[in-house]
Amino acid sequence: TIVRIDDTKRVAFKTALSLVQIGEFSLAILELSRSNHLIDPIYSQVLIVTIVISMILTPIVLKNLSGLASKLIPEDSLMVCNTLQVDEDTKGHVIVLGYGNLGHEVANELKRDGKEYYIIENNIKYYEEGKKNNEPIVFGNAVHKHILESVKIKRASAIIVAIDNPEKLHLIWEVIDDLTKNIKTIVKVVKCEEKEALDGLHLKHIIVQNSEIAKALVKETYTI
Amino acid sequence: TIVRIDDTKRVAFKTALSLVQIGEFSLAILELSRSNHLIDPIYSQVLIVTIVISMILTPIVLKNLSGLASKLIPEDSLMVCNTLQVDEDTKGHVIVLGYGNLGHEVANELKRDGKEYYIIENNIKYYEEGKKNNEPIVFGNAVHKHILESVKIKRASAIIVAIDNPEKLHLIWEVIDDLTKNIKTIVKVVKCEEKEALDGLHLKHIIVQNSEIAKALVKETYTI
Incomplete structure (x- = not known):
């Protein structure tokens, strides 16, 4: 290896x-x-x-x-010096967790809408890609409260979770639940049945991937 | 094991x-x-x-x-007797390949729209689930032309591919390309970059999963 x-x-x-x-x-x-x-x-x-x-x-x-x-092994975060400082008065912004392919697309979509947003990414490679693309990106693990608080999570208008690692997801949801009661957290699940696993986390904004894709596929039939 | x-x-x-x-x-x-x-x-x-x-x-x-x-091992198809016969005059229907979770959602969506559709499924378990749900489902491998022709592919208005197995997908696209030049085939890819791999297959209707999900996630921020 x-x-x-x-x-x-x-x-x-x-x-x-x-x-x-x-x-x-x-x-x-x-x-x-x-x-x-x-x-x-x-x-x-x-x-x-x-x-x-x-x-x-x-x-x-x-x-x-x-x-x-x-x-x-302790966090790799010491390797990176976060240059981004979120202003104390920032309000009504969107927080994106994760800058993988999905996080990338979400950021582009938010940019197109002219929204203010901040990204948190834990993977050094994706973080550096974000820096290169001039994204407002913070390096750190969203499991830690101080990272979430550094992007002023309590004053944000929405939190979009674009992470796929299921082990980490549950931890993150619990931490955000602690901080904001999850009222403005938007998550994605693949299948309808996975919604049940989210009971008790106060998550109200759930996007079901397969159902969205099914809608898009069927909508596409009308363009033929 | x-x-x-x-x-x-x-x-x-x-x-x-x-x-x-x-x-x-x-x-x-x-x-x-x-x-x-x-x-x-x-x-x-x-x-x-x-x-x-x-x-x-x-x-x-x-x-x-x-x-x-x-x-x-030869096809398992001999085990199943297809009871569904598609009428010779059928025209303008939608063909759905695969009845996994995504195929399921696509079928529900088409039903809601009142569209005529036929499903082809190769997995005996999913096929039996479809039978139980009273879906117009045909058992067989979409790689074989005679299966595709049995649902009158040439007279269909659209073909929605809801299969995830990448090895099989390429074979199926090639077979459909042979039969219909892929002009009415609708496919799904996860990332934008995967579109490039589809060059030369005449596919024009491509749904990019992550970009659709990103749109849905960002749209959801307006409901908070």
Whole structure:
């Protein structure tokens, strides 16, 4: 596995963790060297135990990779100096969480409407793309209250969530729920059934992706 | 791995194929029994070669699982008797390819508009769901011309592609291109950049998912 140089420390750490497995093949090699008396019996016992422990731990490590990485490696935010300062009097603006492809399109749409908006992005690559495009973008994790407060979330008119990572989404919704009771949060779900999972989060503005696309597809039939 | 009983023959075959690997662990066991003279040297040589060949073949087999399965196992279509017959005079109807979640929503939308439509679905589970919902649904693979012709594709007013499998999509577009020059085919792509991959297929009606969702999200800000 090759880690590209421009990836963050956390990605590198995840890759390293996923390589901890010694693997079953080493058992075969160990057996061979043992039967040919290349290894002292005392060491070979230690090696067998090590291999077996690593084989037991590997699936657990791989499953909790993201969680482990975020616990052991601190935020990458120190690498970035946020140059954007949101004015204290800012009011009625829109906050966009995420500058992936969807966040990109949302920003373009808001620009077209002449709205004031601020973007929060946690991925350094997308953040730098935003800087390059002269977007009003803040680097940080929307899970942290101080990041949300730095874009004056309480005075915003709407918060558009354009993040796809489901683990992170729930955390973010809970944090925003704490801050604003989610009354002005707009979220996207893929299927109608996913709406149910959002019960209890006070989310009222939910866009159902497949139903919107179905409408667009059927509308397109009238243009033929 | 447990294969559920209601899955099709092809899924069962894929599962079986993905289990062909003998694995590195067997090498360790073989080495042990060899060094303890439990296995005749002649047999153990054969076993080693078998294990090594299976280890070499496994990644190739896993990568081409779908392709292999569709070549070796014939269509499941014989299991299903299509009861729906589309009238010879049918004209101006809409054809929906796929009855997954998106196809479902498209069908509901068309029903609401009072349009005549026919659905083609290749997955037996979705097909039976459609039957249960009293949809005009045909079982079959849209890659085959005779299936498309059975719903009178040449006289249809529009064809909505609601399939997500990218491998299949290209095949289907090519077949429809052959039949109707794609002038009335409506497709969905996720990102704007994916439009470029469709060059040369005469597709003119392309819905960009993220841009539609962005519009819907921004529109929702006006309702707050």
